[in-house]
Amino acid sequence: MELIYEKSKPGRRASTLPRYDLPAAEVPEELRRAEPPRLPELAEPEVVRHFTELSTRNFGIDTGFYPLGSCTMKHNPRVNERVVMLPGFKDLHPHQEEDGAQGALELMWRLQEILQEVAGLDACSLQPAAGSQGELTGLMLMRAYFEDIGEGEQRDTIVTADTAHGTNPASVTMAGYKLDKVATDARGNLDVDDLRAKVNERTAGLMLTNPSTLGLFDENIEEVAKIFHDAGSLLYYDGANLNAVCGISRPGDMGFDIVHINLHKTFSQPHGGGGPGGGPIVVRRKLEPFLPVPAVVKDGNVFRLDYDRPDSIGKVRGFTGPFGVFVRSYAYIRAYGPALKEMSEVAVLNANYLLARLRDAYDLPYDRLCMHEFVLSARTLKREHGVTALDVAKRLMDYGYHPPTIYFPLVVPEALMIEPTETEPKERLDAFVDAMLAIAREAEEDPSLLRDAPRTQPVRRLDEVKAAKRALVKYGFDEHPDLSGEVGEARQLEAQKGA
Numbered sequence: 426m427e428l429i430y431e432k433s434k435p436g437r438r439a440s441t442l443p444r445y446d447l448p449a450a451e452v453p454e455e456l457r458r459a460e461p462p463r464l465p466e467l468a469e470p471e472v473v474r475h476f477t478e479l480s481t482r483n484f485g486i487d488t489g490f491y492p493l494g495s496c497t498m499k500h501n502p503r504v505n506e507r508v509v510m511l512p513g514f515k516d517l518h519p520h521q522e523e524d525g526a527q528g529a530l531e532l533m534w535r536l537q538e539i540l541q542e543v544a545g546l547d548a549c550s551l552q553p554a555a556g557s558q559g560e561l562t563g564l565m566l567m568r569a570y571f572e573d574i575g576e577g578e579q580r581d582t583i584v585t586a587d588t589a590h591g592t593n594p595a596s597v598t599m600a601g602y603k604l605d606k607v608a609t610d611a612r613g614n615l616d617v618d619d620l621r622a623k624v625n626e627r628t629a630g631l632m633l634t635n636p637s638t639l640g641l642f643d644e645n646i647e648e649v650a651k652i653f654h655d656a657g658s659l660l661y662y663d664g665a666n667l668n669a670v671c672g673i674s675r676p677g678d679m680g681f682d683i684v685h686i687n688l689h690k691t692f693s694q695p696h697g698g699g700g701p702g703g704g705p706i707v708v709r710r711k712l713e714p715f716l717p718v719p720a721v722v723k724d725g726n727v728f729r730l731d732y733d734r735p736d737s738i739g740k741v742r743g744f745t746g747p748f749g750v751f752v753r754s755y756a757y758i759r760a761y762g763p764a765l766k767e768m769s770e771v772a773v774l775n776a777n778y779l780l781a782r783l784r785d786a787y788d789l790p791y792d793r794l795c796m797h798e799f800v801l802s803a804r805t806l807k808r809e810h811g812v813t814a815l816d817v818a819k820r821l822m823d824y825g826y827h828p829p830t831i832y833f834p835l836v837v838p839e840a841l842m843i844e845p846t847e848t849e850p851k852e853r854l855d856a857f858v859d860a861m862l863a864i865a866r867e868a869e870e871d872p873s874l875l876r877d878a879p880r881t882q883p884v885r886r887l888d889e890v891k892a893a894k895r896a897l898v899k900y901g902f903d904e905h906p907d908l909s910g911e912v913g914e915a916r917q918l919e920a921q922k923g924a
């Protein structure tokens with residue numbers, strides 16, 4: 426497809442504006458352009474066609490099934506968009522005085538209360554803008570807490586699982602902690618013996634997602650929590666997989682002290698491509714004094730922002746956080762009401778249905794009931810037919826599906842991580858199974874179909890690492906760099922999730 430600059434013809438216009446008769450603005454000489462900007466010149470229908478065509482090349486949850494493990498790509502109810510566009514929310518200015526923003530403050534306060542209940546903990550800050558920022562904020566809280574009790578110097582290490590999402594070790598490093606990784610045992614749980622050997626008086630805490638990125642609930646979670654608490658350490662819950670357990674089990678009851686909740690996953694929000702998101706953190710009472718300011722509080726019947734928190738770690742984001750995300754999540758939760766746990770029950774049911782139908786065609790590294798997602802492996806397909814998880818993923822695109830997450834978690838070779846979510850009907854799941862089974866047959870009968878996939882898409886195989894790391898987002902006119910000669914080994918790699 427041609428770029429809009431390549432379609433441009435000098436002198437063409439999308440519209441003509443009336444000549445203005447206002448005096449020319451006085452712009453200092455040194456700030457004035459020497460030449461007019463080189464904008465593309467096209468008639469309006471061509472502009473409309475260009476962008477409409479571009480929009481049809483996008484794949485989203487609204488165009489098809491999107492089983493991208495760990496990302497929880499569920500349907501976003503349209504009523505939430507209506508609610509977020511209500512003038513009282515949409516037109517609110519972040520500097521609005523509190524008495525003119527009581528509705529918005531009340532919504533945030535109520536959302537905090539709900540998240541506390543869901544997490545089984547005592548206090549909440551809505552500020553962090555994503556799960557990863559929640560992680561960093563949570564680690565800053567740990568540091569503030571240990572400094573407060575005089576153990577700041579002593580506790581310098583955070584333990585994570587070898588299945589952890591890439592943001593976990595990144596946050597640990599950014600927060601200035603050392604990282605210690607614990608192995609996974611044969612059932613997909615944290616290896617408790619390895620863990621015991623690693624937890625001591627230097628351990629600040631554990632960072633764990635439960636269910637794990639293998640889609641498995643840790644069967645020893647209470648024992649794990651005890652090991653850390655006995656050593657005086659804290660437990661951080663990466664809530665990216667909360668869609669599996671809402672209203673069924675609570676991180677606070679499992680023993681976690683700090684939780685982030687990926688609002689954009691569990692409680693719906695159009696997301697992908699980096700945002701927008703929300704990563705509120707919820708904590709045990711003893712950590713409340715350190716939460717970011719301002720806190721949204723209720724005084725009698727009045728809601729206000731409380732900045733008077735002398736032990737707070739300070740602000741982690743502008744104003745009070747991503748407000749539009751709060752409105753959508755609040756609407757989503759209220760639509761379920763007390764039946765919220767049905768959301769998780771159906772997510773788990775859908776995942777187990779897919780697992781049961783696919784387990785014979787692909788390898789299943791951990792043979793257990795899964796939670797809201799599961800990890801298969803294309804190991805045997807690779808050994809016997811030379812096709813990889815990447816080939817399976819690319820072939821799925823020819824069948825009209827977004828590929829699952831692949832090559833993650835790192836402990837599973839040729840991993841395919843599948844998360845259907847609760848919003849898919851059985852017919853969709855069955856059609857996806859048919860495609861996966863057909864691909865497994867193709868791998869046996871005609872593996873080139875997979876190796877050359879995708880065959881039906883506007884572009885074939887891309888060097889995804891280069892596309893991410895050397896993205897050209899500016900038209901270069903005469904100096905458009907030619908990167909075609911730069912063929913790295915990255916061509917066959919998928920940018921790893923969270924890497």
Ligand SMILES: Cc1ncc(COP(=O)(O)O)c(C=O)c1O
Pocket residue numbers: 495496555556557558590592593634638663665666687702704
């Ligand atoms: C297990 C896990 N932890 C943490 C994160 C980070 O969350 P966010 O993308 O909101 O920063 C993700 C994101 O996909 C994840 O899957």
